[in-house]
Amino acid sequence: MKRNPQEKFVILYDTAKKCRLILDHLYADFENGTLQAKDSAKVESNPSVVTEIYISALGLIDYFHRFHEIISAMTLIRKDLPELKKLKNALQPVKDCRNYLQHMRGDLMKDDSINYPILGAISWVHEGRNYTLFSNQPTQGVSMPGIAYDTFVGKYVCKYLLIVGGHEIQIDTVYTKVKVFWEWLEKAVVIEPPQIKDYTWGKPMIIYSEFKKT
Numbered sequence: 001m002k003r004n005p006q007e008k009f010v011i012l013y014d015t016a017k018k019c020r021l022i023l024d025h026l027y028a029d030f031e032n033g034t035l036q037a038k039d040s041a042k043v044e045s046n047p048s049v050v051t052e053i054y055i056s057a058l059g060l061i062d063y064f065h066r067f068h069e070i071i072s073a074m075t076l077i078r079k080d081l082p083e084l085k086k087l088k089n090a091l092q093p094v095k096d097c098r099n100y101l102q103h104m105r106g107d108l109m110k111d112d113s114i115n116y117p118i119l120g121a122i123s124w125v126h127e128g129r130n131y132t133l134f135s136n137q138p139t140q141g142v143s144m145p146g147i148a149y150d151t152f153v154g155k156y157v158c159k160y161l162l163i164v165g166g167h168e169i170q171i172d173t174v175y176t177k178v179k180v181f182w183e184w185l186e187k188a189v190v191i192e193p194p195q196i197k198d199y200t201w202g203k204p205m206i207i208y209s210e211f212k213k214t
Contacts, residue, residue: 005075005076006076008075009074009075009076009077010191012074012075013185013189013196014196015070016067016070016071017197017199019066019067019070020067020178021199021200021201022063023060023064023067023175023178026056026063027060027175029052029055030053030056030060030160030171033049033053033056034122034124034126034131034133035126036049037049037053038126053133054119054120054122057120057122057162057171058101058119058120060162060175061094061098061101061162061164062098064174064175065094065098067178068088068091068094068095071084071087071181072084072088083181083184083188086177087177087178087181090173090174090177090178091174091177091178093169094174096167097162097164097165097169100164100165100166100167101164101165104118104165107165117135117144117163117164118135119135119164120162120164120165121144121162121163121164122134122161122162122163123146123161123163124147124159124161125156125158125160130146130147130149130156132144144163145163145168146161147159147161157170158170158171159171159172160172
């Protein structure tokens with residue numbers, strides 16, 4: 001039996017909700033990692049801190065993109081709504097960054113010099129200081145910008161910045177835009193039964209199989 005538009009919407013909504021829950025988890029991991037990384041002694045004693053920062057940062061890029069793809073596919077929502085346009089504009093740098101990561105092999109195979117951090121650089125602000133993290137790589141003349149400081153208002157333009165392949169993503173700004181959109185969506189739609197809208201993962205399904213010799 002074919003699914004009707006309402007059934008499709010509920011499935012897309014639930015999947016988008018789970019993507020948002022994953023984003024929450026990744027963002028918390030990212031914040032925790034950068035907080036630890038400001039202490040060079042801690043990083044030296046536990047290098048996995050850096051790996052965890054990259055996992056969460058690049059995971060955020062993937063799930064920001066996936067969230068938008070699912071939202072864009074939602075039936076019953078007009079695509080010309082200003083809320084969807086704002087979300088699309090906020091996530092455009094994410095799409096560009098993800099495209100770079102998807103086609104990284106081609107860039108690395110070119111004869112051109114590589115003067116950027118291949119897996120990206122991560123900048124963050126803590127107590128008025130701008131920290132930047134990037135991995136060692138066998139290339140010369142690597143450079144990257146930090147977070148811009150707005151002298152007019154007297155503060156940095158964002159708290160977290162990921163720079164990958166020439167693309168800059170203000171991670172905290174994008175995360176906030178996603179949350180604002182979700183708050184709008186929650187108010188705009190009615191779903192029955194109402195517990196589908198509960199902001200929880202729900203009871204997980206875990207099964208296992210086993211072969212036994214007799």
